[in-house]
Amino acid sequence: MSMPAKAAVFSAGSWGTAFGMVLADAGCEVTLWARRPEVAEAVNSGRTNPDYLPGVELPGNLRATTDPAEAAAGADFTFLSVPSQTMRANLAEWAPLLAPRTVLVSLMKGVELGTAMRMSEVIEDVAKVGPDRVAVVTGPNLAREIAARMPAAAVVACTDETVARRLQAACHTPYFRPYTETDVVGCELGGAVKNVIGLAVGIADGMGLGDNAKGSLITRGLAETARLGTALGADPLTFSGLAGLGDLVATCSSPLSRNHTFGTNLGKGMSLEETIAVTKQTAEGVKSCESVADLARRHGVEMPITETVVDIVHEGKPPVVALKELMSRSAKPERR
Ligand SMILES: NC(=O)c1ccc[n+]([C@@H]2O[C@H](COP(=O)([O-])OP(=O)(O)OC[C@H]3O[C@@H](n4cnc5c(N)ncnc54)[C@H](O)[C@@H]3O)[C@@H](O)[C@H]2O)c1
Numbered sequence: 001m002s003m004p005a006k007a008a009v010f011s012a013g014s015w016g017t018a019f020g021m022v023l024a025d026a027g028c029e030v031t032l033w034a035r036r037p038e039v040a041e042a043v044n045s046g047r048t049n050p051d052y053l054p055g056v057e058l059p060g061n062l063r064a065t066t067d068p069a070e071a072a073a074g075a076d077f078t079f080l081s082v083p084s085q086t087m088r089a090n091l092a093e094w095a096p097l098l099a100p101r102t103v104l105v106s107l108m109k110g111v112e113l114g115t116a117m118r119m120s121e122v123i124e125d126v127a128k129v130g131p132d133r134v135a136v137v138t139g140p141n142l143a144r145e146i147a148a149r150m151p152a153a154a155v156v157a158c159t160d161e162t163v164a165r166r167l168q169a170a171c172h173t174p175y176f177r178p179y180t181e182t183d184v185v186g187c188e189l190g191g192a193v194k195n196v197i198g199l200a201v202g203i204a205d206g207m208g209l210g211d212n213a214k215g216s217l218i219t220r221g222l223a224e225t226a227r228l229g230t231a232l233g234a235d236p237l238t239f240s241g242l243a244g245l246g247d248l249v250a251t252c253s254s255p256l257s258r259n260h261t262f263g264t265n266l267g268k269g270m271s272l273e274e275t276i277a278v279t280k281q282t283a284e285g286v287k288s289c290e291s292v293a294d295l296a297r298r299h300g301v302e303m304p305i306t307e308t309v310v311d312i313v314h315e316g317k318p319p320v321v322a323l324k325e326l327m328s329r330s331a332k333p334e335r336r
């Protein structure tokens with residue numbers, strides 16, 4: 001009988017904890033790194049993480065520690081689940097502690113501000129590893145639903161398909177069904193841009209614009225995501241899969257989505273400061289809308305919905321004005 005895979009998960013936020021639970025249910029030996037001792041203590045003694053997943057009972061083979069060296073030791077897979085904008089600094093600290101042949105797996109959905117790098121690119125840059133040692137998990141995976149063991153599919157992507165298959169086996173459970181993919185660029189962009197489109201749909205919902213507006217934003221949002229992805233070498237078909245359409249549908253229709261909820265609050269007329277104050281967890285699109293727009297400009301790709309979200313969130317443009325401008329753009333064919 002083969003040994004169970006060893007997994008380190010950095011860190012114990014909503015998705016790190018929920019995904020740690022998936023890995024534990026799939027038979028892995030999991031160590032979760034928590035920043036705060038009280039979170040590690042609650043996981044180890046109470047089998048709970050009340051700050052991030054209240055009411056969820058965590059499995060016994062999920063342990064937590066505040067010592068990054070202890071978490072990293074001997075891990076076959078090292079999962080990274082921190083806010084995208086702190087990842088570079090976090091990984092710089094953890095890189096010397098990583099197990100020699102560990103596969104680094106991004107659970108994050110963001111693009112770095114300033115560099116416009118995807119998370120796998122930041123990981124390769126900081127940990128000095130090749131693409132065959134870096135993978136991504138993405139798809140329609142709202143943490144609270146996964147933690148309730150409600151069914152979901154996902155994509156596990158690595159340029160090396162053998163690694164993707166190993167990762168697939170490590171996280172496959174009766175309620176979590178991962179598919180392999182080699183289009184890492186498309187999978188990561190799908191995840192990062194859907195947060196921005198989730199904000200746009202939330203704003204529209206908050207303004208009471210109706211379901212036609214929602215369907216239109218999702219579809220045109222997907223079109224601009226695919227346009228960016230194609231310019232960056234992704235397979236356009238990836239965007240009609242779980243990492244694209246699947247995640248957009250889940251995010252744009254769920255009150256559990258932090259990005260959707262953030263947008264809804266803005267659309268209802270809350271100020272940015274008030275909205276930030278009531279948002280307790282990471283809504284990646286708030287920062288990544290700027291880095292996605294930056295990436296698109298660098299590649300000469302038009303992303304009008306993303307630019308509109310930047311204008312509303314960061315430039316203080318009133319949503320009614322932004323809506324009028326978006327609707328009065330020059331007429332064009334659907335596919336161009
Ligand atoms: N929650 C979900 O449903 C979900 C699902 C799929 C992917 N994701 C992605 O997972 C990533 C993490 O999101 P989350 O939902 O777990 O966020 P979260 O806000 O619930 O948790 C963030 C975690 O990062 C830690 N953290 C915050 N600042 C830090 C810093 N400076 N240094 C080290 N650690 C820090 C926090 O302590 C916490 O453990 C995001 O990229 C998100 O898009 C989330």
Ligand SMILES: O=P(O)(O)OC[C@H](O)CO
Nearest residue numbers: 139140141142257258259
């Ligand atoms: O809560 P959100 O908006 O970060 O979305 C969570 C997941 O990415 C949904 O797949």
